[in-house]
Amino acid sequence: MAHPPSLNSFTKAIKENCHISDAGGASIFSICGMALRLRDLNKWEQGLYPWQEAVPSDLLEWIDNREQIWESVGDNDYSPLPLNGRHYDPFDTRAINRILHPQGLFYGAGYAHSLKPCFFLARILETRDIQGIPVLILGQEMVRDLLTLPALNQDDAVIFRKDAAALFLWDQMAYLKKSGQRFLRMALRRCGLPDPGTESRIDGFESILSIFQQTCIHHEIGEICDTVFDRSRFRQIVAGFPHSTVELLARTVKDLLADTGPNGTLAHIIETKNAAALGFYAAFQDGLFRPLFPQLRPAVEKFVSDDDWDGIENTRGIGFDTARRYVEELLSMLESGDGGETPEQTIDRVNTRLVVPLNNGESPITG
Template sequence: MNLTLLTRQIQHNCDLSDARHGGIYSICGLAMRLRDLYKWDHRMEPWQEHEAVRVLDWIGRREELWESMADAQFQPLTLADNDFDAFDSRAINAVLSPQGFFYGAGYAHSLKPTFFLAEIEQCQTIQERTVWRLGQELARDLLTLPALSQDDQVVLRTQAARMFLWDQIAYMANSARPALAFALGACCGLPDTSAAGLRRHLDTILQVHQTTYLRHELGELEDRVFERATWRRMLADFPHTPVELLIRTLKDVLADTAACGPIAHFTRQRDKAGLGFYMAFSGGLTPLLFGELKTSFETFMQTEDWNEIDRAASTVRHKAATYTNEVLAIYAAGNRKQDLSSTQKAIEETLYERGVMKRKPEITAEAP
């Protein structure tokens, strides 16, 4: 196997995906992703920073590369004297995995193609699912995904996860700090959230928090409320819309509250650190769906009453399932009418009424 050629082909596809789809991010969001990509490219620790002029020069060259790829196409991957379609991850990994490498390919938010190549650290079976734990990444794009499911398997990207986790800690809201301190105390006897302490214990934190990544992916694969095939069709039908964000959130909540998901796992194991880190890093879930669990956890930090967590998770799951069924009913009706535009509006209106989504304030011009 010509690893150099393969890595170059995959990186070409990564760069092309970034060139075509970088516009889906806000200016701030793109800057954050470029920052992570820069650190990966320079083999830096997540907390390390180079002077701004050096980073900006690299970003400028990256943008020039993207501009030069205006007419480029995704390249097939050459393995064992055969060319493989870049999205044929199952066939590619059948060749690669015996040689110690794993290839990732698929579609992320707003149907952005995403690719990576990494060294395999471990392969194991958990709950009848193959779980890959990866190490050094040889090629990657803008997306710092800590974990994913691919070909009905779970993939844990350790290098990306370290970067992702550090960013979550660095930009954590003040409201999440008590949960982080609680988890640190339970995990490594360090209820101190100083940068020095967090750097020292980052790998320990990741080791604990990777259970959340693993259990989330298992929960997502096993969820039957929001069938994966239907969910994927809806993602394709409503890319880069509030509906896409909403159905991703519903799927996440259903995964996290499933019997094999992280919350149930932490409850069974009485894992205070795991639950604490989960709550500290779950700020992206809408409060209306997640409010009961947040309130219960605030009490739990004082009482350590696991029954309360279990009850709250059940309430959250019931609410998420109810909203999911409403969305699916609207989607099915829209499919019968073959009217996606009206379907999107109907889903958004229903969720506005439920308070799951907030309307943007209308801006009216003042009379002269």
């Protein structure tokens, strides 16, 4: 992929940082999770559509080469980024983007799940303003790491990565669990697609992606507008308990707040009466999110027969109250253990009190 001559050394440094991050972060994924991420990264590098698959032998050779690269850079420090005669810290996104934006480019950097650093460089397709928040829609990605993140918020702006979102969305549909299939079928019907088959999804993919784009954008807006879970406290929790059930619970509750808050995902779906978006939203919920918000899918099933948006609004409120209570309980538990126990003891206490009951279908916190 050709880059402007002045950016060659810049993009090369980002790519090296992506390799370093991927080498250090590979261990956080399961074997299946790692295989899926490698496959998507290969699709991006080869310019394949989300529904296209690489020749198996070519993919295996590519993976072998990638692992050799990781072995060669795994102990390296992250490189500063050369730009306009200066070198920038790779996480100094504000300063870097002040230079890149006039060129129609956006640089992303931050920490994802388990504190894995994430880096990418993409072309800006368009900019919007929603509820006073800048929203950037990104197109062609010139550099990226292993993580296929469809959207994020950075420096008080919402970023939608269209290339990554397309891969993510296709995987969500392709590997959806049986329990979510009926909601996916509902969503596809509301999109006007004749059947839920692969060819129908391919034909209607741009429409599906457009709906998913709005869902992702308003999730990020919900996060930015949330006043329940203090951002600095959330970052402290993630930094203090990386790759643990404490981090998982904190992230899931934070997502639920964003989705059910007055400025978030479900509020926008309800306001626009977008039944297809509601179906996709219900279909794609998994992990701790489902036992935290068990009212969602029954409410959507009822909606299929009565189109009652008031019922969905009531359910949104229940989800928001649940998320708020879990934030309060989690923060209380963490504060009570400050200074008096090891991180492992805190993780075990939170896991026993909050996470295990959820996984067993119980609700340890009542209103």
